[in-house]
Amino acid sequence: MAGLKLDRATKDFGGPPVVDGVTLDIADGEFIAVLGPSGCGKTTILRLVAGFERLGGGSIAIGDRAVSGPGLHVPPEDRRVGVVFQSYALWPHMDVAGNVAYPLRVAGVGDDEMRRRVGQALETVGLSGLGARRPADLSGGQRQRVALARCLVMEPSLVLLDEPLANLDTHLRGAMQREFDEYHRRTGTTMLYITHDQAEAMALADRVAVMSQGRLVQLAPPSRLYREPATRMVAEFIGQASVLDCDVLSAAEPGQAHARVLGIDCVLRAAPGEAPRRAAAACLRPEDIAFAPAAPGAGHATLRRVTYRGGSFALEAAPDAAPDATLRLVAPEPCALEPGARVSLGIRDGWIIPAA
Ligand SMILES: Nc1ncnc2c1ncn2[C@@H]1O[C@H](COP(=O)(O)OP(=O)(O)O)[C@@H](O)[C@H]1O
Ligand SMILES: [Mg+2]
Structure with missing residues (x-):
């Protein structure tokens, strides 16, 4: 088992950097999700850690051992890192046991030891008894488990997973998430899990690295990302948010400030030292905003969309004070409000996004 440190890790492919000064300190046994939109550099980070790419600047250490840095590049096979790709990358002509045994064979492990470890890895992922099947005769979820078993059989100190569930349907994704979670609890292996799916990142990870x-x-940690996003990008990328212009008026209790949002005076959560300023931004979650039907011409906002979510409705409204902004609200079922309805607003809670 090993922690992972990236210190100002940088990588370019001849153009601007695609990984730009990333510093990360991951504790031994932590489950970290790397979350961000397509093209933000997630896979490149994984490939740098695995040793498939050379670092342009900075350094990487796995446990106490420097593996990438100026004049240093430990090859992938000497890093004790297990990698699981989205594409599974199984050998079609080998059966399941053969696929799982492959890295052991390459490493020159003897037959008895190999059989024992393959059996154990297949049991870990719930595939005992399927060792003689070909990948083509497995479901997508089973193939992904073979890929996971092939990674685990090497007893890696660090497991890297690149969008391992992106090709699976929603139900199977949930089941596989539980298996990753259980595997992590049972073994305490350090995990770096790449995904563009924020719900998956929040469900699995001890901490989420947003890129x-x-x-x-x-x-x-997931709840901190949700409640205290560091930037507007994080606020909008994680969960549902209304990001609204806000005037910070004065400090309240520690961690809170008096503010005015949409012309409404309220008390919002704030970073320590948040000072009065104009043109700040506040992140309000749907549950932070109270609303009630208002008479035509009264109230603060007009409903634009009403979407049924099963048990609740997601509402979008245009506030009078900022007609171009979108307010995201949630209403329990039943909800009689329709687009065009007027509502009055109350602000219960929210977070002042720190100044850049
Ligand atoms: N081998 C490569 N050569 C040139 N550009 C690359 C290479 N690998 C990745 N990139 C570019 O680096 C950026 C980040 O890619 P990637 O790490 O795959 O993003 P993500 O996994 O977050 O979708 C993209 O703009 C991609 O086109
Ligand atoms: Mg990728």
Whole structure:
């Protein structure tokens, strides 16, 4: 088992950096999700850690051992890192046991030891008894488990997973998420799990590293990302948010400030030291905003969309004070409001996004 440290890791492919000064300190046994939109550099980070790419600048250490840095590049096979790709990358002509045994064979492990470890890895992923099947005769979920078993059989100190569930349907994704979670609990292996799916990241990870355009924007536990996003990008990428202009008026209790949003005076959560300023931004979650039907011509906002979510409705409204902004609200079922309805608003809670 090993932690992982990236220190100002940088990589370009001849153009601007696609990984841009990323510093990450992951504790031994932590489950970290790397989350961000397509093209933000997630896979490149994984390939740098695995040793498939050479670092342009900075350094990487696995456990106590420097593996990438100026003049240093430990080859992938000497890093004790297991990798699971989205595409599974199984050998079609080998059966399941053969696929799982492959890295052991390459490493020159003897037959008895190999059989024992393959059996154990297949049991870990719930595939005992399917060792003689070909990948073509397995479901997508089973193939992904073979890929996971092939990674685990090497007893890696660090497991890297690149969108391992992106090809599976929703139900199977949920089941596989539980298996990753259980595997992590049972073994305490350090996991770096790449995904563009924020719900998956939030469900699995101890901490989530949010990336944008090659940079690490925030590294925090899921609830902190949701409640205290460091930037507007994080606020909008994680969960549902209304990001609204806000005037910070004065400090309240520690961690809170008096503010005015949409012309409404309220008390919002704020970073320590948040000072009065104009043109700040506030992140309000749907549950932070109270609303009630208002008479035509009264109230604060007009409903634009009403979407049924099963048990609740997601509402979008245009506030009078900022007609171009979108307010995201949630209403329990039943809900009689329709697009065009007027509503009055109350602000219960929210977070002042720190100044850049
Ligand atoms: N081998 C490569 N050569 C040139 N550009 C690359 C290479 N690999 C990745 N890129 C570019 O780097 C950026 C980040 O890619 P990637 O790490 O795959 O993003 P993500 O996994 O977040 O979708 C993209 O713009 C991609 O086109
Ligand atoms: Mg990728």
